[in-house]
Amino acid sequence: MWLTAEQALEKLGTKPQTLYANVSRGRIRAKPDAADVRRSLYNAADVMRLAERNAGRRKTETVAADTIQWGDPVLPSAISTIVDGRLYYRGRDAAVWAEHASLEETAALLWSSAAVETAPAAISEGVPSLGQAFLLLGQRATRDLPTLGRSPKVLKIEAQDVLSTVAGALAPGSTSLPLHQRLAMSWHRPDAADCIRRALVLLADHELNASTFATRVTASSGATLSAAVLSGLSTLTGPLHGGAWQGVASLIEEVKAVGAGVAVRKALAEGRSLAAFGHPLYPDGDIRAKALVSRFNMPASYAELAATGEELVGEGVNVDFALTAISAAFDLPENAPLVLFALARSVGWLAHAMEQVESGHLIRPRARYTGPAIEATLKL
Template sequence: MSWLTAEEALQALKTKPQTLYANVSRGRIRAKPDPTDPRRSLYQATDVQRLAERHAGRRKTETVAAEAIRWGDPVLSSAISTIIGGRLFYRGKDAAGFAEVATLEQTATLFWNGAEPLSSSSGTGHASPSLQAAFLALAGRVTSDLPSLGRSQAALRREASGVLYTVADALAPGPSDRPLHLRLAASWQRPDAADCLRRALVLLADHELNASTFAARVTASAGAALSATVLSGLATLTGPLHGAAWQGVGALIETASTLGAEQAIRRTLAQGNRLSAFGHPLYPDGDVRALALLSHFSLPPQFAEVREVGEEMVGEKVNVDFALAAMAAAFDLPREAPIIIFSLARSVGWLAHAMEQIDSGELIRPRARYTGPAPETDNRT
């Protein structure tokens, strides 16, 4: 990620300092403290360039649309969550503060307009958390659940509870009368991890219009069943650039255990590989979810070394993918624990977005900019 000084940003924008600061406060330009001089700020180059081109009138409509789906301007309206000034908010509430006291069930109530998720299952499920079981259970529901189109929000909220606990029975098997973080801790036989699991589930419940949430909303916009929207989100979450980024963190830690943190990071960067553990485009000052989670357990030594060395070398703070992998190591959770936690948490957000999209009554159907061979001409006379 490239950053500009204030002078460089002002030169590119051809504007006054007050306008630059106003664009930062409105979230149009991301900024972070200059590591060499905390009194100064650096400004995200892509944001500055986008605004400069807009002011110059050079951006076509198709360019604006193309940029919007790559960390660009908002493309959908949502009242569920947002990121402003480096902070994550759930329906206006600071998510980090909310995670201090809330459970995932209470987060669902907040997201679902006051509807409390109620389990109608026995809560038995599988003996241990299983992502495969979640896929199979959701796929089984998709073939029998009613389409969402034409149904009331009250009916959809009732069904959302059933879908959530279908996922929960696969990912956090246990008695249905226990909070999900306690079920998850018990299924892994790690009662000491329960509070950190609770925090992680809340912090990961939603994150604006990320890739998996967009997939869920597209599915919902077609009128598909709520179970289908969660299945779409879950499939997307498994990608290495999204919920499976923890695997890249694990690979870095493994290499660091052999070569040392500095050499491991140098090798990764030299090979042109992405460092999954550091940085997030929406958090120039550091991923608030990671900071909120890392303050509640002791980092294993190898993770602590990678964090210290990496933040200095890369110039970015560790992110929530690092925090999840570190938490799994700190509490000796199973290797796949990060994706299990992520999937269970984000199911609450996917369902909220699905219901919001259904309520809008709009089909998400963007156009493609054709770049193939020129269409054949009709030579008939």
């Protein structure tokens, strides 16, 4: 069942901008109205779920379902959190930390470890390769020892080795320079090194996102650290996670062709999600994006989109926009946003994998059955 904008707004009790923001965040599905392509229709079930949530009338099973989808915390972690629109790494403001820290220093902070160093890459030349990262992690996943029964001290040593494996694929080079400099050199863009450093630090962890949850589930089984990181990397590639930069890049192409105003209005009228704007955990704007976009000269098309989107959508740009803008500003390879994301988040995945192992708990949620009626069975 689908609702008009007027019907949806009546049930939600919100302003049109809030409705559009929920569509752009993926909370409410929308489609063009066949009777009038200038209008959109909104999924009634999505609207009612949000209306009930706002009114505090959720049933127990609804609470459980919403917990999995941007809901309440489901497991304890001391690694990172988001409070009042700020991201914190073990109690430290990540945006402030990113002013000076490297990814290696961030790893030491998140792992509660001494200094973290990565070995120089075995490949002295080449370009960052996600495929190579998958290959090397896959080889390690069946070769390394399981985490079960091993001490935190030993796992921290192994975590450095796993990070070196990922870095060898994503920041190739035989130098022992910090990872942000290695990556800048592999792209032949030394002037991008500081922006790369900031991005790597700000992307190192982000609480219990999809890839981190996948990592923790894998680690909870006692699997190898490399297998846990491989789970995270696989999940990261999805278009609703680390692959969201592609939606931003597509929108930018539209902006270049018809202008930001036309492009954004068209997307909203068609009920399309706008990957460049908003984040459910940052109602006042993605602090990571704010910390990044002020550090380089944004290309004209990106600046136009940012200003227009904030006016029409009512949301600021997010970190996916910032990464794509950095790539354009420094003429980095097309997949640079995902490479940056993967290298940085490997640090967080390893932190969460080790924390999960230390907890000693297997993550095994239950499913709410929605299939055909259960047939009667004669008890013997």
